[in-house]
Amino acid sequence: MPAVQNAVSELGSELRLLVGETASTLGRLWMPLLGLMLLGWSANEGSILLAAEIVPLWPWGVVLVLAIGMVAQLATILALLRLVSGHLGVPGMLATTSMGPDAEDQRDTGLLQLLTTSLLPFLAIYAAFGFVRDYAARVTILSGYRRGSPELLGALNPLQSPTTMTWMLVILVIGYLFKKLIDPWVARSKHPLLLGLVQVVVEASLAFVVLLGGFRIYEAIDLWQSERAFWGWIDQAAQWLGTLLPFDLPAAIAMAWAVLVRQVGPFLFDGVGRPLLWLAMAGLVFGPRALSLAELWQLGEPTGEITTRRERVLAKLRQDTERARGVRLIALKTQRFFFGGVDATILGAWQSLRLVLRAGWPFLGAFVIAFTVVDFSAKQLDLWVTRLLGGQPIRFWIGVYPFLDLLHLVVMMGITWVLLAVAYARALSIFAASTADVEPVLVTRRPALTASLRAVGTKASTVAVITGLVLVAASAVPTKLGDEVKSAQVLTSVGINDQRVLIDKPRVAKSVQLFGKSLTTAGVFVVVPAVVHTPGPVGGLVQAQLISGQNTYLPVDSALAPTASPGFVVLAEIVFEVDPADVNADARVRFTPYGENAVLHGYQEVAELWLGLSPDRVDDALATTEIAASQRMAK
Amino acid sequence: MTDHNLSWLQRLSASGVRVLLIGLLAALLTSGAWLYLARNDGKRFVPATVVAAGQTYRLGTASFGLDRLYVTETVDGWPPVNQATYVAAELRADLTGLAVDQSCLFFLQAGEYSFASVPSYASLEPPLSDRCESGATGTIRVSFEVPSRLLDKVDGLILIIDEPVLMAGRIS
Numbered sequence: 042m043p044a045v046q047n048a049v050s051e052l053g054s055e056l057r058l059l060v061g062e063t064a065s066t067l068g069r070l071w072m073p074l075l076g077l078m079l080l081g082w083s084a085n086e087g088s089i090l091l092a093a094e095i096v097p098l099w100p101w102g103v104v105l106v107l108a109i110g111m112v113a114q115l116a117t118i119l120a121l122l123r124l125v126s127g128h129l130g131v132p133g134m135l136a137t138t139s140m141g142p143d144a145e146d147q148r149d150t151g152l153l154q155l156l157t158t159s160l161l162p163f164l165a166i167y168a169a170f171g172f173v174r175d176y177a178a179r180v181t182i183l184s185g186y187r188r189g190s191p192e193l194l195g196a197l198n199p200l201q202s203p204t205t206m207t208w209m210l211v212i213l214v215i216g217y218l219f220k221k222l223i224d225p226w227v228a229r230s231k232h233p234l235l236l237g238l239v240q241v242v243v244e245a246s247l248a249f250v251v252l253l254g255g256f257r258i259y260e261a262i263d264l265w266q267s268e269r270a271f272w273g274w275i276d277q278a279a280q281w282l283g284t285l286l287p288f289d290l291p292a293a294i295a296m297a298w299a300v301l302v303r304q305v306g307p308f309l310f311d312g313v314g315r316p317l318l319w320l321a322m323a324g325l326v327f328g329p330r331a332l333s334l335a336e337l338w339q340l341g342e343p344t345g346e347i348t349t350r351r352e353r354v355l356a357k358l359r360q361d362t363e364r365a366r367g368v369r370l371i372a373l374k375t376q377r378f379f380f381g382g383v384d385a386t387i388l389g390a391w392q393s394l395r396l397v398l399r400a401g402w403p404f405l406g407a408f409v410i411a412f413t414v415v416d417f418s419a420k421q422l423d424l425w426v427t428r429l430l431g432g433q434p435i436r437f438w439i440g441v442y443p444f445l446d447l448l449h450l451v452v453m454m455g456i457t458w459v460l461l462a463v464a465y466a467r468a469l470s471i472f473a474a475s476t477a478d479v480e481p482v483l484v485t486r487r488p489a490l491t492a493s494l495r496a497v498g499t500k501a502s503t504v505a506v507i508t509g510l511v512l513v514a515a516s517a518v519p520t521k522l523g524d525e526v527k528s529a530q531v532l533t534s535v536g537i538n539d540q541r542v543l544i545d546k547p548r549v550a551k552s553v554q555l556f557g558k559s560l561t562t563a564g565v566f567v568v569v570p571a572v573v574h575t576p577g578p579v580g581g582l583v584q585a586q587l588i589s590g591q592n593t594y595l596p597v598d599s600a601l602a603p604t605a606s607p608g609f610v611v612l613a614e615i616v617f618e619v620d621p622a623d624v625n626a627d628a629r630v631r632f633t634p635y636g637e638n639a640v641l642h643g644y645q646e647v648a649e650l651w652l653g654l655s656p657d658r659v660d661d662a663l664a665t666t667e668i669a670a671s672q673r674m675a676k
Numbered sequence: 677m678t679d680h681n682l683s684w685l686q687r688l689s690a691s692g693v694r695v696l697l698i699g700l701l702a703a704l705l706t707s708g709a710w711l712y713l714a715r716n717d718g719k720r721f722v723p724a725t726v727v728a729a730g731q732t733y734r735l736g737t738a739s740f741g742l743d744r745l746y747v748t749e750t751v752d753g754w755p756p757v758n759q760a761t762y763v764a765a766e767l768r769a770d771l772t773g774l775a776v777d778q779s780c781l782f783f784l785q786a787g788e789y790s791f792a793s794v795p796s797y798a799s800l801e802p803p804l805s806d807r808c809e810s811g812a813t814g815t816i817r818v819s820f821e822v823p824s825r826l827l828d829k830v831d832g833l834i835l836i837i838d839e840p841v842l843m844a845g846r847i848s
Contacts, residue, residue, distance in 0.1 A: 072692035072693055072696040073688055073695040073696065075696055075699060076694075076695035076696035076697070076698060076699030078699070079702060079703040080699045080702050083699075083702035083703050083705070083706040086706050086710065087709070090706075090709060090710055090713065094713075120688060123685055124685065124688055128689070186717075436717040439717055440711070440714040443707070444707070447703075578787075578788035578789040606792075607789050608789055608791075608822070608826060609757075637718060673757050674758035674759055674760070675759040675821075675825070
């Protein structure tokens with residue numbers, strides 16, 4: 042089918058262009074790129090370190106530290122994107138148009154202005170994809186581990202106490218007014234850059250106050266509405282409808298909802314939405330005038346005249362504003378004072394996203410595929426490095442985490458940002474190619490063919506199917522690690538982090554004598570003699586579970602194996618009450634160390650010791666067995 | 677594009693080596709700070725104060741002094757477990773300034789190891805006691821069960837009221 046072949050060919054050309062340009066850009070600019078990413082990494086890790094020290098003293102101070110770290114990191118990313126776009130020749134391409142001098146204006150593309158216009162969209166994307174939550178979690182974990190300090194998000198919870206709510210509102214109001222009132226003074230000041238940065242940090246702080254504290258209010262509202270009788274009426278209506286239909290309607294709705302919310306939604310949001318949102322974010326570095334220019338190219342309008350419908354609408358609105366009097370004038374001026382800045386950032390991001398979505402199916406498919414491959418590689422790299430380091434106690438992971446983050450934030454995100462800049466330059470080139478007076482900077486070897494509506498539909502379907510297959514394949518590969526499992530047979534000592542465990546041959550019985558009491562069961566008891574040794578200075582509780590097939594059993598008297606304090610070894614018998622069907626060759630005891638911290642653990646060693654059981658042990662089970670008292674000695 | 681607008685981009689493009697060096701320096705400083713703050717990770721106690729052998733530790737108007745560390749054969753008449761030894765610590769304590777809601781925890785330090793005190797159920801005659809009691813003055817005696825192989829590594833008693841304090845001493 043020629044239409045399908047053409048679509049595949051165009052997709053391949055776009056992909057080759059994106060990958061090739063990204064690789065060559067990385068090769069040519071690796072020094073400043075690496076330097077910028079290292080600066081961004083330092084800002085991120087430094088702010089986490091500082092925030093963790095501040096939490097026990099002043100939780101609200103974390104917001105300021107987080108904001109400074111985020112602004113510093115964003116500055117390095119924006120500098121990187123502008124550097125790459127300059128290297129690709131995008132400013133030159135914009136300058137060749139008749140709007141050239143206006144397309145690239147220092148007021149729009151100076152670093153400070155870029156920070157101002159990019160900050161809110163950047164933070165919104167960060168929050169949407171869980172980065173803010175992950176940051177707060179890291180600060181909480183680090184502070185809790187080293188300082189034993191209270192939980193960060195709890196301290197910033199406005200619903201926890203009236204004082205916290207009052208502080209939050211005061212900070213929001215004062216911060217917002219400060220930002221607005223300082224605006225006219227920035228340009229007139231002797232240090233506009235410094236004052237501008239203060240303004241940006243204040244804006245970032247306000248955003249984080251809303252993100253870290255405001256979501257609690259959203260949670261409370263969500264919980265309140267979920268408990269309303271309204272949902273009960275919906276359930277009753279669904280059940281009544283179900284009686285009229287030949288199938289179980291409520292179950293069908295529940296299943297459809299589960300598929301939509303747990304599988305399709307995350308797949309689309311993460312697989313397709315995330316790369317496109319990041320690409321739209323990258324477009325902001327070109328400034329709003331350049332975006333307007335690109336929109337004119339896309340519409341095929343001449344760039345020398347302001348004749349678009351939007352410009353006419355804007356001109357009319359300007360006229361209306363000039364004619365406004367009285368209350369309407371006050372309302373318009375108030376709106377401009379409070380929301381003018383927000384309009385510029387949100388509209389700019391929206392404009393950028395709209396442009397990206399009109400760049401054509403082959404481009405969009407190629408970009409999503411390239412982004413997915415880079416993202417997948419980042420996750421696999423993280424996984425394999427963790428596996429290489431092996432199971433370790435939590436103190437190791439707390440110490441090494443920033444250096445693992447370095448691989449992600451510097452190497453993989455560096456590649457991602459370059460890919461984004463190349464992709465956006467390619468999108469602008471696609472629009473520029475449709476005008477006669479502009480030389481696009483990035484072109485494929487295979488130009489797009491003029492196509493009928495049906496061929497466009499075939500192209501879209503082909504690209505969507507291929508991209509979907511790549512996304513499905515990437516999501517099918519596991520990206521999360523469990524624990525490092527060390528397997529052994531009975532009477533074999535196994536090390537799990539700072540401790541050692543060993544089991545002897547188990548007994549199977551129908552009843553046990555435990556603490557002077559006789560326990561009986563409809564199933565069977567499996568009694569496992571276990572030895573736990575803590576040779577070094579660090580060691581904690583050890584959890585014991587009997588696993589067979591899909592079933593997991595805890596000990597009858599406690600979830601914990603014998604506790605051996607540092608320098609001591611303990612021998613005790615662990616009793617499990619088990620379904621006779623699970624007494625088979627698959628039965629094993631899993632020992633999981635709690636380590637020095639009962640709550641935190643990273644990728645750690647666990648032991649699975651095979652019991653060597655078989656089904657005939659049930660028939661040969663002892664009528665009763667006495668559980669020996671535990672013994673302890675130094676070693 | 678204006679010259680001024682190009683300037684920061686041009687500077688960035690032209691000084692790639694300098695940007696890399698600055699980035700490396702920032703990363704090194706951040707790594708150093710991180711590793712320095714992580715130096716006590718995994719340690720059970722990091723003493724805020726170390727009191728030399730024979731000296732007195734003062735907390736407000738309360739005071740503690742480690743009199744001696746010595747081996748004892750039994751605690752409450754019971755011997756230690758196999759390959760372990762009991763070590764007793766006696767502190768002279770003046771707790772007249774100790775708040776009523778303040779309590780003390782005692783650990784024996786032996787190199788990297790630390791051992792919690794063994795509970796004793798025998799009644800001690802005043803001025804002997806096995807705990808901190810506000811207003812009391814006398815001797816506090818606490819016992820610890822220690823692996824015999826670590827006896828020569830015992831280097832003091834850790835006292836925790838507000839924060840860990842190491843009172844240096846050796847077994848006599």
